[in-house]
Amino acid sequence: MEGKTVTKVAQSGLDKKTLLKFLHEMLLIRKFEDKAGELYARGKIAGFLHLYNGEEAVAVGAVSALQKHDLLITHYRDHGHGIAKGIDVNRCMAELLGKATGCAKGRGGSMHFFDASLGFYGGWAIVAGHLPLAVGLGLASNILGKNQVTLCVFGDGATNNGYFHEALNLAKLWTVPVVFLCENNLYGMGTAVHRASAVTEMYKKAAAYNIPAEQVDGMDVLAVREATDKAVDHVRKGNGPYFLEVITYRFRGHSMADPILYRDKGEVDEWKQRDPIVTFRQKLETEGLLSAQEVEQIERETDEMIAEAVRFAEASPDPPLSDLYEDIYANP
Ligand SMILES: Cc1ncc(C[n+]2csc(CCOP(=O)(O)OP(=O)(O)O)c2C)c(N)n1
Ligand SMILES: [Mg+2]
Secondary structure (H helix, E strand, O other): OOOEOOOOHHHHOOOHHHHHHHHHHHHHHHHHHHHHHHHHHOOOOOOOOOOOOOOHHHHHHHHOOOOOOOEEEEEOOOHHHHHHOOOOHHHHHHHHOOOOOOOOOOOOOHHHOOEHHHOEEEEEOOOOOOHHHHHHHHHHHHHOOOOOOEEEEEEHHHHHOHHHHHHHHHHHHOOOOEEEEEEEOOEEOOEEHHHHOOOOOHHHHHHHHOOOEEEEEOOOHHHHHHHHHHHHHHHHHHHOOEEEEEEOOOOOOOOOOOOOOOOOHHHHHHHHOOOHHHHHHHHHHHOOOOOHHHHHHHHHHHHHHHHHHHHHHHHOOOOOHHHOOOOOOOOO
């Protein structure tokens, strides 16, 4: 992996408050995912559930480089991105349980988190299907004269789909303000990247459309932040799209239905040595930026937030039958 890694926290130029926020958010996402997996196993969550364990540094690092009014659109492995963009974990948990208080009123579930008021435009289940939508969001920002960047997140698998190529072509042609962020976690479902893609380094695909691109270490929240800062700056100045490939790894299966027969445990264990939360915490401790009390406080706060999210979701009502025909295109 040739992606850039930030070795020292001090080099990042970020203040302590921001660094602790990164740790807090990554831990919150990890605990959210673990709790979601548990609730799924207990039959409280229906439908598909794709967890983000191992990839937290990508969402947290990348979204931190955005401004509040910037937009984010992503694929079905969307919990981490939604939480990082500011959707309250209570509303995220309620969405998983299909409750009326969920961020998509309980109509979307795991794959379809949504909150336009926070600039979070989903949560999409069709692989690469949201890339043309990202181009549309960017085009709208240009036409409406908004100084707004759209961050579009997708997996390595999406780069083999036709939508990907159409979207990159038009994005460059129309100079839209979109950062394309490919989460290369080395697999699309049970298929390793090298078995599905003729080009295994995804950032190279951007060259076909003359879009500047870079490969980044996705297990390093600071490296992701730094690269996204640069990409966002390029895009915001009106230079057109930018492409980032972050190398990451999902610690759990593709979805809850995955028996994980396509990779051996040794490989997973090796990647777990690079757990983005553990390594970042160790870096902060080594550089004297994090005390044992602060770790304890972050652990306690995130535990409480997750416990409260479960309480909130379970106590929330189901969507009423009378709303069945709301928010749909065709009203019978
Ligand atoms: C167009 C389309 N084809 C196939 C699927 C089934 N499918 C769901 S997820 C997935 C793998 C996608 O892998 P990747 O883009 O690498 O994302 P990851 O799950 O690894 O985050 C596939 C093939 C789909 N949802 N949409
Ligand atoms: Mg993948």
